[in-house]
Amino acid sequence: MDTATVDNFREAFRGSIILPEDAAYDDVRALYNGMIDKRPRLIAQCTDTADVATAVRFGREQEQLIAVRGGGHNGPGLGSCDDGLLIDLSRMTGIHVEPDSAIVRAQPGCTQGDLDHATHAYGLAVPAGIVSTTGMAGLTLGGGHGYLSRLHGLTVDNLLEAEVVLADGRIVIANINRHEDLFWALRGGGGNFGIVTSFLLQAHPVDTVFAGPILWDLAHARQIMAWYRDFLPEAPRQLGMFLGLKRVPSMAPFPEALWDRLVCALLCCHTGPEDEAMAIMQSVREALPEPLMDGMTSMPFPAWQSAFDAILPKGLQWYWKGDFVHELSDSAIEVHLEHAARIPSGSLSLMHLYPIDGAVHDTHSDAMAWPCREATWSMVIAGIDRDPARAETVSRWARDYWEALHPFHDGGGYINFMMDEGSERIQAIYGANYPRLARIKGRYDPDNTFRVNQNILPDTTSQQKAHR
Template sequence: MPLDPRSEPARTGEGRPPGLPPGRVEQLRARLRGRLVRPGDADYEEHCRVYNAMIHKRPALIARCADVADVLAAVEFAREQGLMLAVRGGGHNGAGLGTCDGGLVVDLSLMRGVRVAPESGTVRVAGGSVWGEVDHATHAFGLAVPSGIISTTGVGGLTLGGGLGHLSRRYGLTIDSLLAVDMVLADGRFVTANAQQHPDLFWAVRGGGGNFGVATSFLFQAHPVDTILGGPTLWPLERAEEVMRWYREFIPTAPETLTGFFAFLVVPPAAPFPPHLHLQKMCAVVWCYTGDPAQADALFAPVRAMAPALDGVQTMPYPALQTMFDALYPPGLQWYWRADFVRELGDEAISRHVAFAHRLPTMHSTMHLYPIDGAAHRAAPGDTAFSFRDARWAEVIVGVDPSPDKAGDITTWTKDYWNALHPYSAGGAYVNFLMEEGQERVQATYQDNYARLVEVKDRYDPNNLFRVNQNIRPSTGTPLRH
């Protein structure tokens, strides 16, 4: 159930946005069951903050929506006033595309709730929920919905971009388990998009991001997942080339019940890592096995034959794996990331990876390779807006640090690393890992699907109200003023 918005702090000060009719702002405030946060309110700065502390934007209004009626009112207001509109769910977007300067933020974080139907295995999730809430609810029934690797990630943003994580090889992307989505459209309509209703919109939202409306609710098909075998195996960085070559051969031939993403990292100085490994630069594979426990020893025998310096693989509830990295990446860190899809992991690319791994600039900085095969390959590139179904990995290079003083260092390292590896990539990137990198990168991400996405955009948002995103630009309509 949504939090009671009346329990929030009372507004102080007038905080009336300049250039907006005072009467209309008051009308919007009165229509909301949630709250309208304005400059001058005691908690305005708090609600301006997003997950990536490198992003600092100051919206004119923040509508903390409590229900669909609030979202309808906020979208109507932005459309009528010609305001830039940003939509914030969990707030993890690295590029900060859940906020904007001088516009209206539709904040869904009060719209939380998960309902599991154990008979059908379906899960209804409110648009402001985070994945940890879904995992908690579904685990009670021995179920899970494929998602990412950090439980504080928002359901909406991850889903609309595709959804890569621990269960991708077994059950596909998050969008492959999406049955329906409820949306508020730019023209004020409230619709359900699924295979029967608005099928063009349903196709587009499965990977096309927040370009087509505000997703207020999702319906997923969950899958049997309960206790798993998971955790990290670590090797010294001096063995990284050897381990990467072994990994590129092992993962594609492994059963779909086993996945593991490769990483470069600096070992955190905390449990469960032993003190002699603290702050060492290492390479790792983080595993998740959802198959028959009786086959686990044989399956992990090649892993253990690689003699890891740390074998952290153990039996655990699936939500424990999902929360393993939450404490390492709390809100408020500086983030800069760049990404690509990868079809082949050749020897020269591996050598370049290892060279930049030796230059990891901070303890939180990393590089991940997420496998895209198994069940994720069963859909064709044109079946959903997510088009890189033939890729083998999604690569993301991540510069992270708590201190703003390190922002330049982590950004430079990330860009240099990406520039060195991009020639070996498939050309596009997972949309959820893009910064604001320009229209050419957006089009490369959708390949041949981009033209069809423009057609859907023309139909549902011809004036580009929903443009604070990796934008699909309409070919028709009159652009809204900022």
């Protein structure tokens, strides 16, 4: 792209255009995962939907590889590209809450923390993840599970409508009545079908919660995991709880005496009345050994959502892999224990088991693109470290752990817990929904303009037949 081409783009674009020679370039291009380094040819920081459409058309005209970044929390670094156009939505952070209907409209640059802050003022929350720095766009388009999922479903179950810039630059509205196939695909199909510039989301009454971490020495993990697999599916839906095997981070709010200790953790959040929450947690305490730490207390929901943000800042070394889990057998637990005992000292590496039950099971697997309603848990194994010199160590630990456990699972996994793992893995994740996704991709993005993602290859066969 010569100077005149870029200047013409600037005239039609209201946001900022950043080139490699600009002082801000390195800061703006930096990715959440410090293990990955990409250098786009041009970064277009959009201010509104019109800017997004302009950038898409420009990228197509100039035959540029196009990457899209929302909140910038993508693990495999698919929110950028080398030697192409990065369409950066991070400045588009507007949120409007309608308290009477509990409906929220949010732009794609919003983080989960932005959304929590805006909705909490009205005693509301949208089901989302567990870290407030997570970008809402990628989280939603990939599914979105967290503390509220057992009661109110996935984030994508609460998506009512989307404004979308398509690959040809057109702007459309997708909902259950308009562009129904596109709306079906957006709910779990990732960024394959267009750039969502506005999300209309259903919120729910959530205010003060009874929440916190409970930690036990790893020696108790076998008992706790066996208890967890039986207890949680029958527990009240108001209780969000996930299990983790990890080392205690060497920082507040954890006591210094526990830093770097191998533990089994339950991260809990009850959204009902405090007396009900305390009664349930008392039954948990009676069933399990004395913990090393019990941090359960009443707090505003956004405080719990952001409690561990400082532990996971931008720029850490990340390698993660996931699977959907149908059954947590005794044999699988033994594999967990073997690999949890090898978590590299000083790292933030972990295994989490998030519940996929309750309200998530109320929707059928073919109702939208998100594929695995019959799962019981969503597992992620993440190698994480502050030191780039230890990137290979934590990556190898995570790969070995996942490969040892994968035979216990059926091939499917959460699209937001994947590295760049290839088309065969993507097809396994979407299962029976994949052919329909490929046909919709063929209709809305036949040239695969939006391919810097967990890519669904376009099937244009039906379009070709229609034109005969």
